[in-house]
Amino acid sequence: MLDKTYYDKADEVIAVYGRKPASLIPIMQDIQAEYRYLPGELLNYVADEIGVTRSRAYSVATFYENFSFEAKGKYVIKVCDGTACHVRKSQPVKDAIVKELGLADGKCTTDDMMFTVETVSCLGACGLAPTMMVNEDVHPKMTPDKAVKLIRELRGDKA
Amino acid sequence: MSITSKDDLLKKQIEAQEEINSYTCRILVCSGTGCVASGSQKIYDEMCRLCEGIDGVEVSMQKDVPHIGTIKTGCQGLCELGPLVRIEPQHLQYVHVQVEDCKEIVEKTVLKGEPIDRLFYKHDEEVCRQPEDIPFLNQQTRIVLEHCGNIDAESIDEYIAVGGFQAVLKAFFEMTPEEVIEEITKSGIRGRGGAGFPMGKKWSQVARIESDVKYVVCNGDEGDPGAFMDGSVMEGDPYKLMEGMIIAAYAVGAHDGYIYVRAEYPLSVARLKKAIAQAEEYGLLGDNILGSGIDFHLHINRGAGAFVCGEGSALTASIEGKRGMPRVKPPRTVEKGLWEKPTVLNNVETYANVARIILDGADWYRSIGTEGSTGTKTFSLTGAIENTGLIEVPMGTTLRHIIYDIGGGIKKGAAFKAVQIGGPSGGCLVEKHLDEPLDFDSVKKFNAIIGSGGLVVMDENTCMVDVAKFFMGFTQRESCGKCGPCRIGTKRMLELLQKITEGRGELKDLDKLEETAKFIQSRSLCGLGKSAPLPVISTLQNFRDEYEEHIVEGKCRAHVCEAMKIYEIDPDRCKGCTKCARNCPVGAITGEKKEPHKIDQTKCIKCGTCMENCTFEAISVK
Numbered sequence A: 001m002l003d004k005t006y007y008d009k010a011d012e013v014i015a016v017y018g019r020k021p022a023s024l025i026p027i028m029q030d031i032q033a034e035y036r037y038l039p040g041e042l043l044n045y046v047a048d049e050i051g052v053t054r055s056r057a058y059s060v061a062t063f064y065e066n067f068s069f070e071a072k073g074k075y076v077i078k079v080c081d082g083t084a085c086h087v088r089k090s091q092p093v094k095d096a097i098v099k100e101l102g103l104a105d106g107k108c109t110t111d112d113m114m115f116t117v118e119t120v121s122c123l124g125a126c127g128l129a130p131t132m133m134v135n136e137d138v139h140p141k142m143t144p145d146k147a148v149k150l151i152r153e154l155r156g157d158k159a
Numbered sequence B: 001m002s003i004t005s006k007d008d009l010l011k012k013q014i015e016a017q018e019e020i021n022s023y024t025c026r027i028l029v030c031s032g033t034g035c036v037a038s039g040s041q042k043i044y045d046e047m048c049r050l051c052e053g054i055d056g057v058e059v060s061m062q063k064d065v066p067h068i069g070t071i072k073t074g075c076q077g078l079c080e081l082g083p084l085v086r087i088e089p090q091h092l093q094y095v096h097v098q099v100e101d102c103k104e105i106v107e108k109t110v111l112k113g114e115p116i117d118r119l120f121y122k123h124d125e126e127v128c129r130q131p132e133d134i135p136f137l138n139q140q141t142r143i144v145l146e147h148c149g150n151i152d153a154e155s156i157d158e159y160i161a162v163g164g165f166q167a168v169l170k171a172f173f174e175m176t177p178e179e180v181i182e183e184i185t186k187s188g189i190r191g192r193g194g195a196g197f198p199m200g201k202k203w204s205q206v207a208r209i210e211s212d213v214k215y216v217v218c219n220g221d222e223g224d225p226g227a228f229m230d231g232s233v234m235e236g237d238p239y240k241l242m243e244g245m246i247i248a249a250y251a252v253g254a255h256d257g258y259i260y261v262r263a264e265y266p267l268s269v270a271r272l273k274k275a276i277a278q279a280e281e282y283g284l285l286g287d288n289i290l291g292s293g294i295d296f297h298l299h300i301n302r303g304a305g306a307f308v309c310g311e312g313s314a315l316t317a318s319i320e321g322k323r324g325m326p327r328v329k330p331p332r333t334v335e336k337g338l339w340e341k342p343t344v345l346n347n348v349e350t351y352a353n354v355a356r357i358i359l360d361g362a363d364w365y366r367s368i369g370t371e372g373s374t375g376t377k378t379f380s381l382t383g384a385i386e387n388t389g390l391i392e393v394p395m396g397t398t399l400r401h402i403i404y405d406i407g408g409g410i411k412k413g414a415a416f417k418a419v420q421i422g423g424p425s426g427g428c429l430v431e432k433h434l435d436e437p438l439d440f441d442s443v444k445k446f447n448a449i450i451g452s453g454g455l456v457v458m459d460e461n462t463c464m465v466d467v468a469k470f471f472m473g474f475t476q477r478e479s480c481g482k483c484g485p486c487r488i489g490t491k492r493m494l495e496l497l498q499k500i501t502e503g504r505g506e507l508k509d510l511d512k513l514e515e516t517a518k519f520i521q522s523r524s525l526c527g528l529g530k531s532a533p534l535p536v537i538s539t540l541q542n543f544r545d546e547y548e549e550h551i552v553e554g555k556c557r558a559h560v561c562e563a564m565k566i567y568e569i570d571p572d573r574c575k576g577c578t579k580c581a582r583n584c585p586v587g588a589i590t591g592e593k594k595e596p597h598k599i600d601q602t603k604c605i606k607c608g609t610c611m612e613n614c615t616f617e618a619i620s621v622k
Helices: A004-017 A021-035 A040-050 A054-063 A083-087 A091-101 A144-156 B006-021 B033-037 B040-058 B099-112 B156-161 B166-174 B177-187 B199-208 B229-236 B238-252 B266-282 B312-319 B348-360 B362-366 B399-406 B440-445 B464-478 B484-501 B508-523 B527-531 B534-553 B579-583 B609-613
Strands: A075-080 A115-120 A132-134 A137-139 B025-030 B068-073 B085-088 B092-094 B121-123 B126-128 B215-220 B256-261 B297-302 B343-347 B376-383 B389-394 B416-421 B427-430 B454-459 B567-569 B619-621
Touching: A004 A021, A004 A040, A021 A040, A021 A054, A021 B297, A040 A054, A075 A091, A083 B376, A083 B454, A083 B464, A091 A115, A091 A144, A132 A144, A137 B033, B006 B156, B006 B166, B025 B040, B025 B099, B033 B040, B033 B229, B040 B068, B040 B099, B085 B099, B092 B099, B156 B238, B156 B266, B166 B238, B166 B348, B177 B199, B177 B238, B177 B348, B177 B362, B199 B238, B199 B343, B215 B229, B215 B238, B215 B312, B215 B348, B229 B238, B229 B266, B229 B348, B229 B376, B238 B256, B238 B266, B238 B343, B238 B348, B256 B266, B256 B312, B266 B297, B312 B343, B343 B348, B348 B362, B376 B399, B389 B399, B399 B416, B416 B464, B416 B534, B427 B534, B464 B484, B464 B534, B484 B508, B484 B527, B484 B534, B508 B527, B508 B534, B567 B609, B579 B609, B609 B619
Parallel strands: A075 A115, B025 B068, B215 B256, B215 B343, B256 B297, B376 B454
Antiparallel strands: A075 A132, A132 A137, B025 B085, B085 B092, B121 B126, B376 B389, B416 B427, B416 B454, B567 B619
16 A cells, blocks of 8 residues: 555646546656656556546556656666667667666666666667766767766765 | 737837847857757856856946847757857857856857857868858758757747747738648648658648547657657747647647657757747737637647657547557548547648748748758758758758768768668668659658658668668567557567577578568558568668678678677787686686687677777777
8 A cells, every 4th residue: 555645646646637538648657757657556546536447547558668667766777779879889888887787687777776777769869879868867979988987976976 | 928919929029129139149058959968058057157247247347238148049950069059149159168168258259259269160170160161050951940049949039039920920810721721732841750741731631621629739759769850849949830830720720739749858848838838928829819819729748658659540549548559540630630530630840841831932932842842851860970960951952962061971981881761660771872862752762761851871880780670679669569460570570680680590581571571561550560661671672782691601791790790819919818718708718828818719609798808909809
């Protein structure tokens, strides 16, 4: 059972977009933005409130890549592997990050919940490829060394 | 303040122009995604801080109080050289500006009008002081991007000052909806989203249908990897897009509009939100716009990370709060679009053309571009090219002109290999296509599409089989799964490509690839599935020898495919430190201490650890 504050937040978000089925996606987006993931229990609640079946809410949540039922790290690193970044060698950047964070096969979030690493298809900053995004900030012209340095800097502010 | 009539708007325009003219100096900081990534926000903050201070100091010393404006503009185009700062009215273009440079810029250029030579772009040793001196910028024709980089992207006043909303005025008060559609039809403009459907035809179809409720929808779900034109327009001139949508709504009789913006474009969402709020405050959106009795409300929907939502029926489903899956057509979007109502759906760039067509007329528009493809096209120029960035050129411009004259040629003087055009739905153009005109119809003949306008330049260091695999991986991942040909077919094609790049390919796999490609093309439900095999078809057509090389010789000439790499130790450079032997996970490296080491190719798993860790750069890959 989630804390009551979660439900209060959900009510607040629902009030913004209105109690209608069409509000499902923006509501889920705001909830995910708040908690960095979409708590399943809260999704059920939202579905009931706005009048869509729970199964429909789940089908929508699982369709879009942006929604995650698992909690993400404090820093979500999106390494761009769009065409321009791919051609300008983005894979070594991703490899270096995964190695630095010690993420074994398939895992994308570190145990201390500091970092989540994802690959995205294009950040729209192709002129400065290869790029990556840490939360909302785009970092241009990455190299494996620069990426590792950035992660070490981010780790530093943990204290 | 509210603008409720034609006169109000004209008065506002004069006011806004006077405001701009009152500045003795304007500092334009590029705030496109690219330059923000390079640190332009810091530059902007620093400039604001410095100017505030200097204003205060200078007040008593100078007769004319310097009135300095620092503004954030949209993409100025030259992303590679960011952060970009332009100083007006001296019209000086600084590139690669760092926070440390701000003080000098303010002290010398802003206050004394002195240029700072080291901050100018240099082309072949020649200093380019003004934007027009830079080859990248002076060979373009800017209609869609005319204000991008020249006005404050967050100020509706500046847009009004440069003639914003005049097209709305003209349409509302001097033209009937039919005349608006007629003008758009006559202009010959075709949709910039990919398919190139005539815009006027679409509008007239929606206008003709009797319905109380109609919608105007903008596709800002620019999903093609390697394309950022629409994002740049939304960031740099959101008002122009808005104006196009208001006119579309007037023409077809719609009262609500939606802009669907890609999840990865937070800056676009922020700028659009701001623009809509300002327009609502002025009464340029909402009920009874400019006292004309016309109502139009504009809403924003953020995408949630699904490439397929760039397809019309998937996009409208997503706005309705459903899974973004395409449906069987007909009925088409013009008949039954959003909430089953007649809907005009165009992309960002297409709407951004509307205002100028209304103001300057169809004949003027037709004078640009080619007979079948009128007007201009924006392209994002990226990849292995000297100058990456955002460009706009007349339709029919040759690839050679774009790559060599505007883009400055291939990076580091490497050899040109191909250009991927149209993203994962497009194909590649090669050497022999360099002098062909780029327009909707001619590009189609080469098994490629103009698409939304992503141009990714590839040089000899790019493996075309890897590129085909990359795109197939993309479409396979992004396939919505509704229809079998796309869902299963793309997976099978990807598997074949993986097999080839991993050195397990057989020649008959190429036939299988072609066979599957044809099947997917002819039987998929939506345009995305139908075009998914294009990258494979066009690379097979142009680079079949490279595929065969992978299969027969086990060789990747671009040294990209991991399985075909051969790591070698240069005995002259190797000092015998044993580091590589200790690091090798499979014990493939042997050798005595202080003696050159050797790699056993039969054991090597091509992980590259040895090369990464070699202190003496003695290990190379072939």
